[in-house]
Amino acid sequence: MSNPTSDTAGTRGNILAVNAPEAPGTVERKGLTKKEIAADHPTWCPGCGDFSVLALYFKLIEKRKLWHEKITTVAGIGCSSRFPYFVQGHGAHFIHGRALPFASGISLSRPDLHVFVFGGDGDAFSIGGNHFNHTARKNIKMTYVVMDNWVYGLTKKQTSPTSPLGFKSKTDIWGAVDHPINPMKQAISAGATFVARTTHTNPNHVLAMMEAAMDHDGFSFIECLSECVEFYEGAFDASNPRKGGVFNLVPADHDVTDEHAAYKLADTPFPGYFGLFYKNSKRATKNALETNINTDAQSRVQGQKSWQILQKNFDRSK
Amino acid sequence: MSDSIATATPTGGTPKVSKIQEAIIRIAGNSQDGIQAIGGFLARLAGRSEQEVMTFMTIPSTISGGPSIFQVRVGTGEVLSSGDDADVLLAFYQHSYDDHVASLKKGGIVLYDSDHVSEIPEENKSVYRHVPIPISGLTVEAIGGTAKDKGKNIFALGLLAKMFDLNIPKLEKLINERFTGKDNSIAQNALMAFHAGYGYSLGGIIETFQFAEAQKAKERPQVVMNGNEALGYGLIAAGVRFGAGYPITPWSDIMELLRRELPKYGGTFVQCEDEIASVSMAIGASYGGRVAVTGSSGPGVSLKTEALGWAVMAEMPLIIIDVQRGGPSTGMPTNVEQSDLNIACFGGHGDSPRVVIAPADVEDCFYTAIEAVNIARKFSVPVILLTDQGIATRIEAFSEPDLEKICQDISPDLSPRPDHKPYDLNAPDGITRHLAPGTPILSGKYPITTGLEHDEMGHPTGSPKLHASMTAKRRMKLQALSRELPRPRVYGPPEGNILLVGWGSTQGPIKEAVERARKAGDSVSAVHIKYLFPLPEGLDEIFAAFNHVFVVEMNDEGLYGYGQLAGLLRARFCDPKIRGINKVDGLTWKVRDILDRAESAVSHGMKKL
Secondary structure, X not given: OOOOEEHHHOOOOOHHHOOOOOOOOOOOOOOOOHHHHEOOOOOOOOOOOHHHHHHHHHHHHHHOOOOHHHEEEEEOOOOHHHHHHXXXXXXXXXXXXXXXXXXXXXXXXXXXXXXXXXXXXXXXXHHOHHHHHHHHHHOOOEEEEEEEOOEEOOOOOEEOOOOOOOOOEOOEOOOOOOOOOOHHHHHHHHOOOEEEEEEOOOHHHHHHHXXXXXXXXXXEEEEEEOOOOOOOXXXXXXXXXXXXXXXXXXXXXXXXXXXXXXXXXHOOOOOOEEEEEEEOOOOOOHXXXXXXXXXXXXXXXXXXXXXXXXXXXXXXXX | OOOOHXXXXXXXXXXXXXXXXXXXXXXXXXXXXXXHHHHHHHHHHHHHOXXXXXXXXXXXXXXXXXXXXXXXXXXXXXXXXXXXXXXXXXXXXXXXXHHHHHHEEEEEEEEEEXXXXXXXXXXXXXXXXXXXXXXXXXXXXXXXHHHOOOOHHHHHHHHHHHHOOOOXXXXXXXXXXXXXXXXXXXXXXXXXXXXXXXXXXXXXXXXXXXXXXXXXXXXXXXXXXXXXXXXHHHXXXXXXXXXXXXXXXXXXXXXXXXXXXXXXXXXXXXXOOOHHHHHHHHHHHHHOOOOOEEEEOOHHHHHOHHHHHHHHHHOOOEEEEEXXXXXXXXXXXXXOOOOOHXXXXXXXXXXXXXXXXXXXXXXXXXXXXXXXXXXHHHHOOEEEEEEEHHHHOXXXXXXXXXXXXXXXXXXXXXXXXXXXXXXXXXXXHHOOOOOOOOOOEOOOOOOEEEXXXXXXXXXXXXXXXXXXXXXXXXXXXXXXXXXXXOOOOXXXXXXXXXXXXXXXXXXXXXXXXXXXXXXXXOOEEEEEOOEEEOOOOOHHHHHHXXXXXXXXXXXXXXXXXXXXXXXXXXXXXXXXXXXEEEOOOOOOOOHHHHHHHHXXXXXXXXXXX
8 A cells, every 4th residue: 555645736535536557458458267367276065056156257257358457356254255265356255244344345435346245145144134235225336146055054054044944954953943034035125226036057047147237237136046065955956957947037028127026026936037036227326326425525625635625624613 | 729710819890800710610401401502602712712621511311301511611721621620600400500519619600590590508608609690581581582491501601701701702703603504583593692691790799700811822723623523534634535334422423524524525434234334344445445434432342343353364454433431231322431442452352453542632533543544554454543422522622733734645556566465474564565456466366355364365274373473463563563652751750659640531630630739749740641552662661660550540440450451551561559540430530539549549648758
């Protein structure tokens, strides 16, 4: 970090005006290759659904030419939240359940970056449940992929907030008794402006959802079913045609701007539907609303340096 | 005090005018009476004159109503505390009179609203001078029947203006400034109430008082504000442009100020869903490249400790403001206490060294905020700024800072780097340097920021050797900071019988205690510790020069008989002469109490041995 400098040179401390300088030779830059994006070898168990999500994130970065200096990868705690270590790029592995507020701090202060957040169902709907609701309602621009495996995997098989009734875990040896959270209903009712559902067994669909989420100006949420082969094997077989299940796309006549229709769709019993359930492009992001507040406030102090603006407050205190 | 009202000797004829050095005025009423406004006007006026000023306020934690007081001490020369006993009590109700008459000096003056105060105990009449004034009735008379209780504060201000021969044009200007923008008739009514109070004839009952002229004019103009404001402005001057918080008294003022002011500088303050989100969001913004702020009071600070631990582990700069209040739990939300030192220094699991600093007065809040930001950046570490309810709501006058020189720009540097290793074990003093996201790293090797124990690139490790060396690295940078900190200076002679040790808002009363004791021929000095964690060097030498070391704190004496700073100092210096003078009544220290407690703790008296 640079040393503090006096702002007399006229460089106003405008945090929203930060622009990353272009790296040398960016004119004809190619998308990054998998080799350039991959970092540590994932610590996940062989066969884990999370591998598929990671591979598709790499694909997204490559396809959409997301360079290192344009993105940040953030996660909380859990198996899936190990994600940032496997991605070569700026990233942070924050505390359990709080990845969203951390990501909000980046999103709101660094408009030049796209923030991707990855996590699991415990992070999103249990310990971080309240943050999920508020980040959604505030429509803070970022993409949030929840790799939902219906179980606590890192701590070795306890009931999760999305575990279905009757699921036998170490904390419910007789089968889960608490009504599970429906992530899609939760997201829609919290006011998320982009709500999609996918599953790790359909790579093309995962990538399509990630692309659409990234292009959405607002809080974009994807629930990606991601099987835990160690502690909940076969959980999602009913959604996997290769295992005799059905992969039903959201019906073609579904109106993604209709919140009630989306909620109804989300209520369909498992395996339910996959695709974009709800999208609201009209509601402004918090990022935009705060920028408006700033533009308005700054128009009143135009041409003044920071110290001169502050001086006015001191003059009023005399 | 020979130079105060209680014993001032009238000079001149009729009306009698007494010259005074200072006055302590306590205004007692209910919280909705606008008594803070009277105090605010007096403080402002003093700031625009050459007088020093300090205030002390208690506000009930109820939403509306409830007894409330405002004490203002105005003086010529340095004012260090809000004063032990008042010269004048202005009582609006019977309960105000009953609860506060004992706070007057003997011979002090009680102005009371005779429309509400009817019972004056016979034994009080010979001790205090009572001046009945039908304040409520006269206010209604002055500004019309609908006014009810409104405006009697301004009427009372008029009374005080008369009594203390205050500068009327300046006060009128202040009243106009305060009520501008509102309905014009409000300012008119206020001025009418003011002049009704000013015109009320006090002449036959008591003399008027005049403050002595200041010895020399101040070099810079005075500004008048409370500690929360000074702190908020300090953060802005330091270049902070992002903050996040959750409402809790008495921290909320700072967040409201930042929410209102930051947009002018292109910054943002976010009101979050809870305390944990606030600290997490601030850390996220710090990670974004510019140190950010969060803050709280009481229980909110407890909630932030897990994320604080992350900032320690990830070595992320961060400012956490803790405006201390009475605890534990919801405790005493609107009372002063210094009982968060332990959580500030040690709160959280694991070995998690961080920096703790406490400003000593309102002016110091401004400069300490800047210092906290610069320490956080230089050492890549979270800094907790411990202020308290006493400083937060206290209004003081101080010399206007030279903002053009002080304001700094701390925008992140995103220029490309060939390579980067944030947690470099060979870095000078073990200080981590982070690159903000968005910075191209030409080697293609990007570091990660994490709460897991990590290697030099931030990748997780289970290596016992790395955990040991990284733990040492996080400790050693604060040991380096300790060596850089200014050595504390003794107030009074550098050796003697008794040394009073203080931190935070107790600096003023402790200094005044030293002065009073020395006037009485006692050997008492003081040292104020601003940098609490890590401690600066040189304290052991200071302690060695005194027979007794008393740590004066507003917290409990604890299980083993020592307050929180006393415990820290004993752990640090293993010096059995360190003892505590503690209290937890939710009020600021009285000078007299400090000295009485010190005297009763030493068997051979306070004179030099």
